Amino acid sequence: MTAILEAAGLGKRYGRRWALRDCTLAIPAGRVVGLVGPNGAGKTTLLSLAIGLLTPTAGSISVLGGRPGGPSQMARAGFVAQDTPLYRRLRVGDHLRAGAWLNPRWDAERAWQRIEQVGLDPRQRAGSLSGGQQAQLALTMALAKRPELLLMDEPVASLDPLARREFLQGLMEAVAEHGTSVVLSSHLIADIERVCDYLIVLTGSRIRVAGEVSELLAEHHQLSGPRRDPDTLPAGQEVITESHTDRQSTLLIRTSAAVLDPAWTVRPVSMEDLVLAYMSRADDAPSARTALGVIS
Amino acid sequence: MIRFSLLQFRGQAITALAALLVAALVLVVTGAHLDYLFDVSGLAACHSAAGCPALAGQLLEKVRGYSPFQLLYWAGLYLVYVVPALVGTFWGAPLIAREIEAGTFRVAWTQSVSRTRWLVVKLALGGLASMAAAGLLSLMVTWWASRVDPLDPFGMNRLQPAMFGARGIVPIGYAAFAFALGVTAGMLIRNTVPAMAVTLVAFTAVEGAVIAWIRLHLIRPVHAVMPLNLATVQDVGNNVGAPASNGLFVSAPVAEPSGWVYSSQVLNAGGHTSLGPEPHACSSGGPWQSCLTALGKLHLRQAVTYQPTSHYWPLQWAETSLFLALAMLLAGFCFAWTRRRLTG
């Protein structure tokens, strides 16, 4: 399977501050990618670079085999920005008509069907829709473009739980039906856990970990046992976080081999634990091993 | 993209059309009456207003007596000046700034249309609409005032600075420039209201600068030297601080009825500015006529620098082209900026 998004040393600087730095990725197609991190970590910057709204200061990024913002990429990639901006004075129907005018691959039938399914009134102005309805309209516009890749920046952050659930239902249904690849940023780990099968953790403008969820969960373990200096661990076991009392040590490690030392009690790690561990790692820690390579 | 642009422009277009319609109605109704007054005045038989001053004076009286006339005349004048500033402020400034403020540029620029194409269409549509609005208004007002303007109702003629920009095709150039200026301001400032303020100020400054300095040099004025017309002499005396042998001072303002006078100067028979001594007939306090007779013997001349009426349309075209060129420059700058530098 080819990579749908590739970045090498990608960076974006504003004045003296790097919003994103040393970003290297190879995301395979057909995944729902969760981009997790605290606010200000660089998630919006990465997504904006991927859709061509920003140009890199350093490194390179290619999407769908080409430069983001190129004509082929713009037709095949969709974007839903944070807080789902819409034209407040235009009606729902106007938005759909505009989509048809502006996109050669527009699927009008799919768009109108979805609007009806979600219960939106075409004559209503976008500014008077509820938050959940606006998100659904923005999602409809992105999906009707028939994108191969859909980039979404915190689309559900300001929605109530029901609206959030409905949004994700609609999104997953579209993914199941059309095989769209999705990159979805969020700071709500529960949502990511539910829908994503590829994870990227981004904090302090750098990628801390990136890979298939199943493999990450298989490779990370929580070890607890008698007090132990982490430097004495065998090579190949990378310590992500550690905590010690005078008698006991608890470590979260990453290893591709089995943990054979009987002194340890080994427990699996949930996605939430994993994300929190990487997010709490010191800021000056080097960027962790990133993608495990292109998966076939 | 064109249809989308029209969709977004819908509201502004309706406002403009409604305003133009109201203006048209008012001007048509009152203009018909002005036409009637002209027809019954008998001036049609004369070559020009200068040929039949009595009839012209009568018509002017009647027109002034027509009550809406003064109000509409001045309103029309101000409106034609104001409309370009309005389109720049209300159509130009929000074009990009509004999209950035509302975040909708993240929708507009992630469809399958390139940023350049988006800007080309929006600039073209808005620019053409601006030019059309200003042009239509100017056309209507110029037509309405066409019977009256040649009579110099308020001592202004169409070449003079106050009125030049309120008639003809120049407002089209103003509007195109104001629109492009507004778009540029909005693009650089990224906030609608400050951009609107800056547009208004900058447009007024540029237009003021053109009126005050640049228009003078757009087309070469005519330099004419002619015999001094004694009937226009207003004042004779001695220049302060000049020796009595060479201090003659004559003031004779030139009134070129339908031209625009830059400057005039009284010269002696040889064409020099020093006129010689003041004639005794003038300094002695005797009758004015003998002073004039004495002046006549000096064969004084007058040099005038002015734009004659025949330069009206060339000047209109020149100034319109200037503003259109400025508009194009600004548009080009906008393209370069949005393509490379404008980031989200």
Place this chain on the structure above:
Amino acid sequence: MIEFQLDETSGVATYLQLVQQVHQALRMGLLRPGDQLPTAQQVVAKLAINPNTVLKAYRDLERDGLVRARPGRGTFVTGSLTGDPAVQTRFLATMTDWLRAARAAGLGLDDIEAIYRTALRDSFSEGVA
């Protein structure tokens, strides 16, 4: 048609929950050979989970010979899971004894449930480390 539920708090992987629910339905007779399982699209439209999770569950079931995927038509039940009644009765008896002893030792419903969940989770994810 079977309708899947998701228990987010159980700590059991989502795809496993789906597999278990199919097993359960088969045992209870709610699913019989020839019945169609909901499409991945239908499942995710309700549960808002990743479609690959559903496909993985269905692949597991197919590997165990319980269902068969027919391209373009859907996934259909082919096997059945009636367990050996004797084995079930034996384990039911063991469990009943254990429960009696636990309650005699003073364990309440919550304690027993906690023990049950921990043992279950450890047992089913033990192969990972």
